[in-house]
Amino acid sequence: MRFYIVDDNPAVRSMLEQIIEDEDLGTIAGEAEDGAQIDIALLAMKQVDIVLIDLLMPVRDGIETVRELSGGFDGKIVMISQVESKELIGKAYSLGVEYYITKPINRLEVISVLRKVTERLRLQHSIKDIQKTLNAIGLSGAAPAKEPSAGEKSIVSCGNYVLSDLGLIGEAGVKDLLEILDYLYRYESSNPLEQGFPQLLExxxxxxxxxxxxxxxxxxxKKEIKAAEQRVRRSVNQSLTHLASLGLIDYSNPKFEQYATKFFDLSDIRIKMRELESEQASSPGLIRHNIKKFIQVLYLESKKLME
Incomplete structure (x- = not known):
């Protein structure tokens, strides 16, 4: 996700930027000290997904800026302010602002809110992408990726093929997952996996x-491990969203039938399908991803393609 921060306090901008980068929530597309410095064209050029904007600023405040952006900005807006006026907050919500962060900045609150916003956007993007694909090919399933030829088959190329089936082309965690497959393939040459997979931390x-x-x-x-864990977890969640979307459109979709219950518990798939239908993220903790299971199944499916 690409964030744009608008706040007249440089300390607040710096703090938000640090939280976003430390938690690997996305990248900073830009920042401004007043709402008058941004418009729809700028956000489009910067490919901004989420705008964090202060409610009160000297030239053009958050309310006026959101009003200017309404109808032309497809991303999400998070309002930031220490003002607790119900009238002002009500105006923000009436203009389409769905999320609010209070000052002084609380790190845990920022992380929680931005993760919710990101998840909501991912759900919407996933549905749009699948609908575009279905409209383009006139079928009830995603366009098939090209399976590696016999001479091209490796654990990485086969893994990439499976990941594309799972809707993970372009996801940040794909590279991590392919590195994991390569490591497991080399690991298995001297440590038969029948004796057990290595621990995730290892x-x-x-x-x-x-x-x-x-x-x-x-x-x-330690920092890289934490970042990789987050990237992989987001990719696993995106894969669940993709498969649930396919199942929601057509329960007999071949990719859904082939992969859904191998990689995920049926109960989690049903929860995600309900999320997609309502366009509302479920309560935290309802879905608990089994990352180790996902990696194990990915490895076995990739090896099967090599045969």
């Missing part, structure tokens, strides 16, 4: 060391 540690090189510090490895 896998992430190996991937982090490979990425950062021999000069990596313990702190650097």
């Amino acid at each position: 896998i992430y540690q190996q991937i982090a060391r490979k990425k950062l090189g021999p000069s990596a510090t313990a702190a650097g490895i």
Whole structure:
């Protein structure tokens, strides 16, 4: 996700930027100190997904800015302010602002709100992408990816094929998942997986060391492990959203039938399908992703393609 921060306080802008980057919530597309400095064209050029905007600013406040953006900005807007006026907050909501962060900035609140906004956008994007695909090909399933030829087959190429079936082309966590597949394939050459998969932490540690090189510090490895875990978790969630979307459109979709219950519990698929129908994210904790199971199934499905 790409964020644009609008606040006349540079300390607040810096704090929000740091939280977004530290938690790997997305990238900062830009920032401004007043609402008068942004418009629809700028946000479109910067490919902004989410705008965080202060309610009170000297030239053009948040309410007026949101009014200017309404109808032309397809992303989400998060209002930020220490003002607790119900009238002002009501105006913001009436203009389509669905999320609100209070000042002084609370790190946990920011993380919670931005994750909710991001998840909502991902749900909407997933539905739109699938509908576009279905309209383009005139079928009830996504366009098939090209399976690697016999001479091209490797654990990575086959894994990439499976991930594309799971709707993960272009996701940040795809590279991590392919690195994990490569590691597991090399690991299995001397450690039969019948004796058990390595622990997730061990896998992430190996991937982090490979990425950062021999000069990596313990702190650097720890930070990279945390970032990789978040990227993979988001990709797993996106895969669930993609499969649930296919099942919602056509329960007999071949990709849905082939992968859904292999990678995910049926109860989680049903919860995600209800989310998509209502366009409302479920309560936190209802879906608990089994990352290890996802990786194991991905590895086995990728190996099967190599045969």
